Amino acid sequence: MLPLALILRGKGVAVSGSDRALDQGRTPQKFDFLRSQGIRLFPQDGSGVGDPRTIVVASAAVENTIPDVAKAREIGAELLLRAQLLAELFNASAQSIGVAGTSGKSTTTGMIGWILSALDCDPTVMNGAVMKNFATRDAPFASALVGKSDIFVSEVDESDGSIARYNPKIAVVNNISLDHKTMDELRILFGDFTAKSNVAVLNLDNVETASLAARLPRDKVQTYSLLDAEADFVAADIAPKPDGIAFNMRAEGRTFAVRLQVPGRHNVSNALAALAAVSAVGVPLGDAVEAISRFSGIRRRLETVGTVKGVTVIDDFAHNPDKIAATLATLHDFPGRLLIIFQPQGFGPLRLMKNEFIRCFVDNLAKGDVLTMPEPVYFGGTTDRSVSSDAIIDGVRAGGHEAFAFGSREQCGEKLLSLARSGDRIVVMGARDDTLSVFAADLLAGLGR
Numbered sequence: 001m002l003p004l005a006l007i008l009r010g011k012g013v014a015v016s017g018s019d020r021a022l023d024q025g026r027t028p029q030k031f032d033f034l035r036s037q038g039i040r041l042f043p044q045d046g047s048g049v050g051d052p053r054t055i056v057v058a059s060a061a062v063e064n065t066i067p068d069v070a071k072a073r074e075i076g077a078e079l080l081l082r083a084q085l086l087a088e089l090f091n092a093s094a095q096s097i098g099v100a101g102t103s104g105k106s107t108t109t110g111m112i113g114w115i116l117s118a119l120d121c122d123p124t125v126m127n128g129a130v131m132k133n134f135a136t137r138d139a140p141f142a143s144a145l146v147g148k149s150d151i152f153v154s155e156v157d158e159s160d161g162s163i164a165r166y167n168p169k170i171a172v173v174n175n176i177s178l179d180h181k182t183m184d185e186l187r188i189l190f191g192d193f194t195a196k197s198n199v200a201v202l203n204l205d206n207v208e209t210a211s212l213a214a215r216l217p218r219d220k221v222q223t224y225s226l227l228d229a230e231a232d233f234v235a236a237d238i239a240p241k242p243d244g245i246a247f248n249m250r251a252e253g254r255t256f257a258v259r260l261q262v263p264g265r266h267n268v269s270n271a272l273a274a275l276a277a278v279s280a281v282g283v284p285l286g287d288a289v290e291a292i293s294r295f296s297g298i299r300r301r302l303e304t305v306g307t308v309k310g311v312t313v314i315d316d317f318a319h320n321p322d323k324i325a326a327t328l329a330t331l332h333d334f335p336g337r338l339l340i341i342f343q344p345q346g347f348g349p350l351r352l353m354k355n356e357f358i359r360c361f362v363d364n365l366a367k368g369d370v371l372t373m374p375e376p377v378y379f380g381g382t383t384d385r386s387v388s389s390d391a392i393i394d395g396v397r398a399g400g401h402e403a404f405a406f407g408s409r410e411q412c413g414e415k416l417l418s419l420a421r422s423g424d425r426i427v428v429m430g431a432r433d434d435t436l437s438v439f440a441a442d443l444l445a446g447l448g449r
Contacts, residue, residue: 001059002034003126003144004086009037010146016040018048018068027434033141046071053077057085060160083162086126086154091167093124093152097277098166100156100193101174101209102186103322104270107262108174109155110298111274113145116153118291119283123151129317130299151281156193163189170280171197172273176208177322178356183208191215199280201273204228222280224272226265233272238265240333249275249289256289262297264330302327305440308447310422312336315440319345319431321353321360327429328364336425338369341412343430344376344389351387358392362399370419371396371403372412377433409439417446 001017009015016039022031023044031041042048046067049056056072059082064070072079090096099109106129113125114133125131125145134142156163158181171194176186187208194200194212197220202213204225213221225231226238229250235258238247244261247268258275260267271292278288297303298317305313318327324342331338344350350357361371373389393405406412416426426447428440 001057001082002030002141003128004057004082005034005039006037006144007089007124007126007146009039010144016042016048018042018044020044021434027438030141030434033139036138044068049075049077051075051077055080055085057082060162081162083157083160083165087162087165090126090152090154091165094150094169095152095281096166096168097151097153097170097172097281098156098163098168098193098197099154099172099174099273099277100158100163100190101172101203102158102177102320103326104174104266104273105155105157106317107267107298107301108172108270108273108277109153111271111292111295112153112172112277114295115274115278115283115288115291116151116281117145117147118294119287121151121281121283122147122149123153124149126152126154127298128155128157129301132296132299133294135299158186158189161185161189163193166193166196168193168197170199170201170277172201172277173209173212174203174270174273175206175322176212177206177320178353201276201280203269203273204231205269222276224269224276226269226272233276235268235272238268240264240330242334251275252279252285254285256285258289259293261293261295263302263333264326266326266330300437302330305437306444308444311420311424311426311447313426313428313440313444313447315428315437317431318342318429320349321356324357324360324429325364327427328366331425331427332366336423338366338427339416339419339424340365340369340371340427340429341409341416342371342373343409343428343433343436344373344392345430345432347376347387350376350389350392354387354391355395358395358399361392361396361403362401365396365401369401370416371401372415373403373405374409374412375407377430413439413443413446417443420447 005015049071052075055078057080099105109127110131116123124147127143201222203209204223223231224233226235233251235247246259249256249258300317303315318324390405393403396403
């Protein structure tokens with residue numbers, strides 16, 4: 001909601017709003033930033049909705065019983081879902097780039113946005129996370145750019161089915177795997193999304209996206225891969241480094257030396273997707289490769305919080321099995337035991353992917369790593385809470401790893417701090433809760449004590 005509000009405000013629209021987090025006193029800095037951008041904030045009690053000419057925009061997480069929504073219905077104000085309004089803006093753009101997939105959307109969107117911005121293409125960018133290249137003291141929550149060109153780059157979400165609303169000129173799909181919906185539903189959503197595009201940028205290393213590529217006309221597809229030499233964009237000679245990763249890219253009959261400031265083979269894949277997408281817009285690949293070398297990353301993606309007494313604290317957004325596996329693989333490229341707290345993003349995803357979570361941790365934790373889990377994020381509302389973190393921990397223990405379930409994340413933190421010794425890395429994993437970054441900073445401070 002924040003980047004959409006910033007884009008509308010940047011276009012001169014009067015914007016106000018409410019948020020449950022504001023009422024609960026969470027992340028006050030974010031709301032101070034919104035106020036500094038001329039966005040008026042109200043309690044979520046209906047007091048901000050008084051004019052029937054107002055358009056009330058709600059995220060899919062907002063229930064109809066929320067007072068603002070009820071008040072809008074009462075006075076006859078127009079109600080839109082966040083995705084409806086974003087899709088209207090996106091579809092009206094002459095050069096729209098939609099970035100979809102189960103994992104890597106925010107990073108790939110940030111990479112594309114940075115390349116186009118660095119090369120003076122002046123895009124509008126809608127991202128689900130803060131792009132470090134654009135974050136400043138005055139704009140610390142830079143998850144959007146407001147450009148003057150006809151290029152609109154947006155992360156596109158499949159979790160609520162809203163991907164069906166978008167008509168991209170260029171469709172990027174990084175991967176497709178179980179997350180919020182069944183695989184049959186996802187195949188239909190992503191298949192329709194790519195079919196509507198002029199160019200589909202697809203990952204041959206994922207079985208599902210490779211299947212999409214095989215069904216589309218060849219002249220409509222740009223493929224990329226870390227494994228398949230027949231792809232249009234291929235990464236080879238991958239060399240992990242402490243401050244990023246390097247590789248050689250073969251594309252358009254040439255070989256380019258690429259150096260990234262962000263670590264992990266999954267970011268090599270994201271970079272190939274971004275470079276293929278900007279090439280489809282007409283950006284020279286040599287210029288794009290130089291620009292992407294200056295991409296500094298996305299907030300809360302393997303972000304180092306600090307190191308105290310030889311123990312490093314890392315803050316990471318990983319919340320589904322694919323993202324968790326990618327994070328663990330990247331961290332295991334370098335020595336050091338991992339002490340992990342994974343806070344599930346909700347009871348629903350935990351219930352849907354229980355077996356996948358267990359298998360992910362059993363397969364990807366190394367000997368000596370320790371996993372802790374509190375209960376899932378819950379800020380109110382109605383949800384089935386029948387499956388808890390205990391179920392995951394029991395399965396991981398049965399798989400031979402050291403794992404603990406606690407009632408709160410503070411207890412998880414106390415456990416990890418009691419175990420930490422020089423050379424360890426404490427990893428905070430989870431999504432949907434901005435206070436996780438505050439928690440990671442508190443853990444760093446705890447090491448000092």
